Amino acid sequence: MSTKEVRKKLRIEDILNNNVWDVDYEAHIIVDTSKCAKCEYKPCVRLCPAECYTMVDDKVLFSYEGCLECGTCRIVCPEEAITWRYPPSGRGIHFRFS
Numbered sequence: 091m092s093t094k095e096v097r098k099k100l101r102i103e104d105i106l107n108n109n110v111w112d113v114d115y116e117a118h119i120i121v122d123t124s125k126c127a128k129c130e131y132k133p134c135v136r137l138c139p140a141e142c143y144t145m146v147d148d149k150v151l152f153s154y155e156g157c158l159e160c161g162t163c164r165i166v167c168p169e170e171a172i173t174w175r176y177p178p179s180g181r182g183i184h185f186r187f188s
C-alpha cells in the first residue's frame with residue numbers, strides 16, 4: 091500500500107498527531123475577549139482547524155498550545171480581536187509529513 095493510500099484512510103486528527111509541539115510558556119496569540127462578546131458569528135470557533143477556540147457558557151475560550159500557526163483566526167476575526175505572531179524561533183509546531 092502506498093503512502094498516499096495510507097493517508098486516505100487516516101483521519102485528520104491522526105495525521106495532526108504526527109506533529110510535535112514545543113510549546114512556549116508565553117502565548118503567541120492574544121485574544122481580546124471583550125471584543126468577542128460583540129461578535130455575532132464567532133468564525134474562529136468554526137474555522138480554526140486545531141479547535142483552539144471553543145464556546146463555554148456563551149464565551150469564547152482560547153488555548154494556544156495546539157495551534158497550527160495557519161493564521162486563519164487572524165484573517166477571519168471581524169472584530170480584530172486577535173493579536174497574532176509566530177512563536178519564538180524553534181518553538182511552536184514542528185510539522186512531520188511522514
Ligand code: SF4
Nearest residue numbers: 138157158160161163
Ligand atoms: S493560527 Fe490557525 S491553528 Fe492557530 S489558533 Fe489561529 S486558526 Fe487555530
